[in-house]
Amino acid sequence: MHPKAGGRRSVKAAALAAALSLGVAGCAYNEELGRNQLMFGVGEDSMAEAGSAAWQDIKEQQTISRDSRYTERLNRVAPRLLRASGEDPAEWEYLVFEDPTLNAFALPGKKIxxxxxxxxxxxxDAQLAAVVGHEIAHVEYNHAGERSSQNLLAQLGLVGTSIALGSRCGDNPRAGTDCSQNAQQLAQVLGVGAMYGLILPYSRKHELEADAGGVRYMARAGYDASEALEFWTRMAQASANQERPAEFASTHPATETRIENLRREIAQLGQGT
Incomplete structure (x- = not known):
């Protein structure tokens, strides 16, 4: 064995072992979700700080609505749902932004x-509760932290692959430019595989989990959870003319998938229609 080649293999083995140890150490079981969550490389405090900084930027760049038609509804619904989720509404900030797009969002640091x-x-109000509950669930389940961990894991994998491919080319001086080009192309393919095989599916999974958690919060708060189905039906109608990618290439599940998932959850709550 060439001494340099052995050194490279040792470095790669050590890097892989470190990445695996991080992954094992970062797995935590979430009882409400009924599954393990991969959490490493990110802490709740750092995520909250990043979320708060992003929130400040959004408040500076977008117009905050002062229209009572919107603000009174949100101020009526959000505290009720937060208490139902076990949170103190005083620790959260929730605002309406003047924006015609069909959107809502949540950030680490308890921002909606x-x-x-x-x-x-x-x-x-119940239809608003479906959306607010969904956003609360994203924060409660620390989906942002999990996504960050998954992205970091994908990056580690791609870096390791690039090192390995580069090492093979370096071990073969006769390979020349063709080897390097093939290595780069393969790394790009693997990058696409990581996106479609890991990052996007988990994002869709998070959306469905937040939908389910949101209707549970609705039920605990005394709202009719079946109004979530009505909301998504109206959402589908309102966005019917908007182009969107196929479900496998989207960070959000198809509306039909969401409605079916919600229907099952609501039936389990005894509020099915």
Missing amino acids: GIHTGIMDIMQN
Whole structure:
């Protein structure tokens, strides 16, 4: 064995062992989700700080609505859902932003933003509760931290692959440019595989988990959870003319998938229609 080659293999083996040890150490069982969550390389405090910084940027860049038609509804619904989820509403910040898009979002650090556009298609407080509950669930389940961990894991894998491919080319001086080009192409293919095989599916999984958690919070807060189905039906109608990628290439599940998932969850709550 060439001494340099042996050294490279030792480095790669050590890097792989370190990555695996990080992954094992970062696995935590979430009882409410019924599965393990991969958490490493990120801490709750650092995620909260990043979320708060992003929230500040959003508040500076977007117009905060002062229209009582929106703010009174959110101020009525959000505290009720937060208490139902076991949270103290005083520790959270939730705002309506003047934006016509059909969107809402949550950030680590207990921040929730709702766009006026999505509130305009809601018929009642219960439909707003479906969206707010969904966003609360994202924060409660630390989906942002899990996504960060998954992204880091994918990056570690790609770096390791690049090192390994580069090492093989380096061990073969006759390989020349063709070997390097093939290595780069394979690394790009693996990058696409990581996106479609790990990052996007887990994002869709997070969305469905947040949907289910949101209707559970709705039920605990005394809202009719079946209104979540009505909301998503209206959402589908309102966005019917908008182009979106096929479900496998999207970070969000198809509306039909969400509705079916919600229907099963609501039936388990005894509120099915």
